[in-house]
Every structure is written in C-alpha cells, then in structure tokens.
Amino acid sequence: MSELLCIDDLTVVPAADERRRLVDGVSMTLQAGRTTCIVGESGSGKSLTALSVMGLLPPTLRRISGSIRFQGLELTGLTNAQMCDVRGKRIGMIFQEPMTSLNPVLAVGFQVGESLTAHLGLKGDALKRRVAELLERVGIPPERAGSYPDELSGGQRQRVMIAMAIACEPAMLIADEPTTALDVTVQAQILALLAELKSRMNMGMLFITHDFGVVADIADDVVVMFRGQIVESGPVDAVLNRPQHPYTQALLDCVPDAEGRKPLKPIDYAWLNEAMA
Amino acid sequence: MSGARQQARGNGGIGMNGIILAARGLSKTYVQRSGRFGFGTTRVKALDDVNLEVKAGTTLAVVGESGSGKSTLARCLLQLQPLDAGEVLFEGQNLAALSGKALRAARRHLQMVFQDPFASLNPRMKVGDIVAEGLVIHGIGTAEQRRDSVARMLERVGLAAADMEKYPHQFSGGQRQRIGIARALVLEPKLVVCDEPVSALDVSIQAQILLLLKELQQEMGLSYLFISHDLRVVRHIADEVAVMHRGRIIEQGAVADLYAKPRQEYTRILLNSIPGRHRLAT
Known part of the structure; x- marks a missing residue:
C-alpha cells in the first residue's frame, strides 16, 4: 500500500481574522486504493480541508501552515499553472450539486x-x-x-x-457530499459506482459527508472533524463500533436508525464541551 | 401519543371517526412541453387515484422519490393547486366546495412547513413580522396580543422573544426551520403538512427539529402529513406510512409493520437503499 496523500499540520484562517482557525492543525494520510471519509457537521472544516488539497480555497481564506504532499509532490508551493496540471488530471473532483x-x-x-x-x-x-x-x-x-x-x-x-x-484516470478522487442532493435509491447506486471505480482503477478516494450512514457504506478509514480539528480517526469498523471520542459517539447517536430501536438524540453541545474540557 | 389523539378527538368538530383529513381519488395530470424546442407535449400523471386518511393527532408520512408526486399531493391537499378529479375532506368538509371566506377560515387550521428554510422566509421581513403575518391575515387578536403570541411561539420553538427584531439571514439553517415552524403553529392549526422539513439540514440539526415537531404534536394535539424521501427520518416521526411511486400510493400501513414486512418490491428497494443499514444497526 503506497501513501498517496499526506496532509501535515494544515491550518486555514479567514484573511480578515487570523485568530479564527477554521481548519486547525489537521494531519492525515490517504492510501492508494482506499477510501477515507471526512465526517463532520457544517462548519467543521471538512470541505475546507478538501479545497486546500485542490488549491481552491476562496481568496478570503488563507492557509497559514501545513504541507500537502500528493504522490511525493508538495502541492502548497505550486503556481496556478502547475496546479492546473494536477487538478483534473491526477486529482479528480466531484461536488454536491450536479445541477x-x-x-x-x-x-x-x-x-x-x-x-x-x-x-x-x-x-x-x-x-x-x-x-x-x-x-x-x-x-x-x-x-x-x-x-x-x-x-x-x-x-x-x-x-x-x-x-x-x-x-484522465486520476490517482485520487475527491468527492464532496456527492450524494447529499440525491434520492435514496440513486444515492445507493452512486455509492456503489464510486466503490467499484475506486477498486477497478486503484484510486484513493477522499469522501466528505455529514452522514454516518454513508460512511458505513463507503469508507475504509474515517476522520472525524469538529470545529476545525480532527477529534478521531481510524479504520471504519473501529470508529463505528468502538468510538473513542465523545463527539464521534454524539454524531453517531443522532443518525436515525432504520429500525426505530434507538431514540433520537440530538448533540448536547453543553455536555460535549464539558466532556472535551 | 394516544393522549394527544384523545385530546384532539375531544376538541370536537372532527367527523368521520377521528379522521381529520381524507383524500378520495385525487388525480392530477401535468402537460409538459418537451423536445429540444418545446414543440412537443408530454402528459405526466403526477397523482393517479390517490386515497389517504390522516387520523387526528397522528402522523401520516408519505414517502417517495423525486417525481413520485408527493409534493404535488401536498399542494393539492391544501388547495394551492386545482385537482383534475377527487376530493379533499378536512374535518368532513369538502375543501373544493368552500367559498373564498370559508376556505380562508379552514386554511387557518391547515398549515405548511416547507423544505428550504433559506428560500421560504422573506429576507426583507423581520422574523416577528414573518411569524405574525398569518395572524394579521386571519384578523386574530390586537397588535399587542399578536406580539405576545409571536414571542411565546418563538420561545416555544427554542428561539428568543428578542429574535423578533432580527432578519432571516442572521439565523442558521436549523434556526430558520424553527422560524418556519413558529410561523405555521402560531395559528394553532389542526393539521400541518410538512414537506421535507429536515432534508436540507445536517443530521445533528435534523434530530433537534424532529424532536421539536414531536413535542409540539403532543402539546397541541397536532396531526401531521409528513412528506419525505428519507426512510430513516420517517421511521422516527410517523405512525403510518404511505409509499408513493409514479403518482400512485402503492403500499400503506403502520410504520413498524411496513418496515418489517414490506409487501411491494419498490418498498423493499427503498428500505434496502437506506445508507448504513447493514452496518449501523445496533
């Protein structure tokens, strides 16, 4: 298994207010032929992490630290023209709104x-x-x-x-909530298609979602983000069955189950703040 | 739940053995322009002989995918769109037969919560005015009484009375959906049609809004017609489920039965498509 992508200590802030860390010291790796899901709520920094990899951060945001290495190539120092050669050719992208x-x-x-x-x-x-x-x-x-x-x-x-x-048969595919706008049966088909393409083309896939149900279906590895930081990461079975961090547990608890066996439980942020303190 | 049901029955005015809303033989066909330059036409049967009943104080969920006709159903039930055939009985009254004034009176008791909390609130109006608008239209209370009702309702849905002075853009998606709920419920309706009320929200916010809807149902004895494509959500909110496919209701039943023993192949496909179903079950 070769290391495809290696993010080290990535920090992103608004250009206007450098104290607010939207992505805060994020480090992670992605292997060829595997799918890593970044899971978190809106505002957790999961999409900004993906945009940083593609060099597509909006001009109002700044990366103040971190290195992003893709197949041994440091992406953060590339010029726009060099980056254009990577994007779309060696890294493919899919977004939420196909419309x-x-x-x-x-x-x-x-x-x-x-x-x-x-x-x-x-x-x-x-x-x-x-x-x-x-x-x-x-x-x-x-x-x-x-x-x-x-x-x-x-x-x-x-x-x-x-x-x-x-x-262009990219080595890596970045998919940002690609099935969120779709019907359930269509979602299942698209997830199956992505999994099949990943295996057949031996791509690494960075898959962003807020839904642990989708994570369970597609991930090999999981990275859980909360308020810009990674709070937990590991192989999918470990994270789903033995979550270590209280936020991971809370995020799992608020996914409604199809059997109606467990009660709905929204995230109790006050409790979470205490548990994390 | 049964307490709320009895309370609602006790309110009187509900005909037909506790059925608050009944649809009989609803049909609606759209004629669409088709072809590259729109010279051709295609007829789409959005509703094809739809029958359903909502029991007072309970939730009937209508599940289906895009294009199944579920949103057309919502609009036709509320007489926002004319039907080709069929009738809608609310508390035993045929809504189509009501004149302007009587229809307006009935509409007070038939409210709607919309899917997109960003598009369904007027960005130029203060939240207080948005929530009070229905009261004004129906001529309920004095200005001061209306202000009180709005303040109480906002607090009830988890916002603050002071939020009346703010504009929609100052709120998050979940908070906006709370405003949408307050706007519908301030009129003390009997039936609320919820059209995908949580599908634009993050899972964590979804759970909050679903619990809020359940609490309000118990307190106010509300009946819900809940339209959704998400079977996980429906499992938690519905008492009964109707599955819509291509304009028809193909299967209907109590939620636990239908999920445990789906009779139609399409229902089985829907249930099998629930993300994480095979690994997250605990």
Missing part, C-alpha cells in the same frame, strides 16, 4: 471530453471513442453524449460528473 456544476448549454459528451483534450490532447475519433467508453463505464448509454444536462435526471448528471472526474 450547478455542469454547463447547461453544452452537450454532456463535450463536457466529458474537455479534460481529455486539455490534459491528454485527445481529438477527433479517438476523443469520441474515449468519451463513449467513459459514459458507458459510469452507466450512461453512450448515445446520450449529445444530450444536454437538463435532459438528464439528477442521478444521471452526477454520473456525468463522475465520468468527467475519472476521464
């Missing part, structure tokens, strides 16, 4: 092909063939290449996004 991430006036086949042209210089018939292959691989009939995003369902759009993300 807003696709260009509505371009056929989906064209959009899948864009990164193939940009990164690999594919053109003409070779490009067409590769686009058809990719669509097929994510479960979209290749004849739909000429369709526009509004002619596809939410699940199909997310499949198109996945085809775009894996087009």
Whole structure:
C-alpha cells in the first residue's frame, strides 16, 4: 500500500481574522486504493480541508501552515499553472450539486471530453471513442453524449460528473457530499459506482459527508472533524463500533436508525464541551 | 401519543371517526412541453387515484422519490393547486366546495412547513413580522396580543422573544426551520403538512427539529402529513406510512409493520437503499 496523500499540520484562517482557525492543525494520510471519509457537521472544516488539497480555497481564506504532499509532490508551493496540471488530471473532483456544476448549454459528451483534450490532447475519433467508453463505464448509454444536462435526471448528471472526474484516470478522487442532493435509491447506486471505480482503477478516494450512514457504506478509514480539528480517526469498523471520542459517539447517536430501536438524540453541545474540557 | 389523539378527538368538530383529513381519488395530470424546442407535449400523471386518511393527532408520512408526486399531493391537499378529479375532506368538509371566506377560515387550521428554510422566509421581513403575518391575515387578536403570541411561539420553538427584531439571514439553517415552524403553529392549526422539513439540514440539526415537531404534536394535539424521501427520518416521526411511486400510493400501513414486512418490491428497494443499514444497526 503506497501513501498517496499526506496532509501535515494544515491550518486555514479567514484573511480578515487570523485568530479564527477554521481548519486547525489537521494531519492525515490517504492510501492508494482506499477510501477515507471526512465526517463532520457544517462548519467543521471538512470541505475546507478538501479545497486546500485542490488549491481552491476562496481568496478570503488563507492557509497559514501545513504541507500537502500528493504522490511525493508538495502541492502548497505550486503556481496556478502547475496546479492546473494536477487538478483534473491526477486529482479528480466531484461536488454536491450536479445541477450547478455542469454547463447547461453544452452537450454532456463535450463536457466529458474537455479534460481529455486539455490534459491528454485527445481529438477527433479517438476523443469520441474515449468519451463513449467513459459514459458507458459510469452507466450512461453512450448515445446520450449529445444530450444536454437538463435532459438528464439528477442521478444521471452526477454520473456525468463522475465520468468527467475519472476521464484522465486520476490517482485520487475527491468527492464532496456527492450524494447529499440525491434520492435514496440513486444515492445507493452512486455509492456503489464510486466503490467499484475506486477498486477497478486503484484510486484513493477522499469522501466528505455529514452522514454516518454513508460512511458505513463507503469508507475504509474515517476522520472525524469538529470545529476545525480532527477529534478521531481510524479504520471504519473501529470508529463505528468502538468510538473513542465523545463527539464521534454524539454524531453517531443522532443518525436515525432504520429500525426505530434507538431514540433520537440530538448533540448536547453543553455536555460535549464539558466532556472535551 | 394516544393522549394527544384523545385530546384532539375531544376538541370536537372532527367527523368521520377521528379522521381529520381524507383524500378520495385525487388525480392530477401535468402537460409538459418537451423536445429540444418545446414543440412537443408530454402528459405526466403526477397523482393517479390517490386515497389517504390522516387520523387526528397522528402522523401520516408519505414517502417517495423525486417525481413520485408527493409534493404535488401536498399542494393539492391544501388547495394551492386545482385537482383534475377527487376530493379533499378536512374535518368532513369538502375543501373544493368552500367559498373564498370559508376556505380562508379552514386554511387557518391547515398549515405548511416547507423544505428550504433559506428560500421560504422573506429576507426583507423581520422574523416577528414573518411569524405574525398569518395572524394579521386571519384578523386574530390586537397588535399587542399578536406580539405576545409571536414571542411565546418563538420561545416555544427554542428561539428568543428578542429574535423578533432580527432578519432571516442572521439565523442558521436549523434556526430558520424553527422560524418556519413558529410561523405555521402560531395559528394553532389542526393539521400541518410538512414537506421535507429536515432534508436540507445536517443530521445533528435534523434530530433537534424532529424532536421539536414531536413535542409540539403532543402539546397541541397536532396531526401531521409528513412528506419525505428519507426512510430513516420517517421511521422516527410517523405512525403510518404511505409509499408513493409514479403518482400512485402503492403500499400503506403502520410504520413498524411496513418496515418489517414490506409487501411491494419498490418498498423493499427503498428500505434496502437506506445508507448504513447493514452496518449501523445496533
């Protein structure tokens, strides 16, 4: 197992107020062929961690410390042009809203092909063939290449996004809440597709979610974030069955179970503050 | 729960053996433009002979995926959209037959909580005015009494009376949904249609809002029609469940029975799609 991504002591703050640590000393590693889930509530810093890896932090935020090494390459010092060569080619990305991430006036086949042209210089018939292959691989009939995003369902759009993300066979895929906007049955299909692609292409996947149910379905390793910090991390079975940190337990407790056996339990922050003090 | 049910029955005015809302044979077809330039048309059956009943003081959940017709059902039940066929009986009265004034009177008792707490609150209005608007429209109380009711309601849903002076953008998603609940409940309705009220919220906030809805149901003897695509949430809030698929209700029953012994293949698929079902069960 080789180490694909290594984040060391990452700290992100608003440029206007450097004392507020939105991501606070985060360190983690991701292995090739494994899925690491970052789980936490809104504002826990999970998405900012992913954006830092991709070099896509909004200009109002600043990384004040930390190193991010991807396949031995330090990403934090790269120029924008160098980063563009990594993003989309060696690191694929999928976001939550397939509706807003696709260009509505371009056929989906064209959009899948864009990164193939940009990164690999594919053109003409070779490009067409590769686009058809990719669509097929994510479960979209290749004849739909000429369709526009509004002619596809939410699940199909997310499949198109996945085809775009894996087009250049990246070593790592970053997925930020990719199934949150989808119906349950579609969510299950997309999770299965991602797991299959991960194994087949031996990708490392960094998967961000707030839902421990999704974590249980897709993760190999789990990182739990709370208020910018990692409070617990480990293999999925250990974290689910023997959570060590009170926040992990609280976050597990508030997921409603399908059997209706355990009572609903919102997070008691006052208690948590005491337990963590 | 049974206490709330009895209390609601005791309120009187509920016909049909404790059934507060009944839908009979609801049908609704949309005509959509289709084709690249919209020259063609397609007919979509959003509701296809839908029958359901909500027992007073209980929660009926309607589950289904996007496009199943569940939101159309909510809108048609509240007469926000005309039906092609069928009737909606609220406390035994056919809502479609009511005139403007009588319909308005009935609407006070039929409120709605919406999915998106960001889109459903007017950003230019103060929270106090948003929550009081229904009282004003229905001509309930003096300005001072209305202020008191609003303050009490805000406190009841876990906000502060002083929040009346703030604007929606000053609140988090969960707090905004509390404002949406206060707006619906300040009118002391009998039935509340909740259209995906927690699906835009984080899991931790979801649990808070669901518990709040349950408490308010007990206290006020409310009946809920709860629309959701999330079967985990439904398991915790519903007494009965109706499964919608392509405009039809394909299966209906008490929540524990239906989850334990689904009769329809589609219901089984839905239940098997619950994330973490096979590993998180404890």
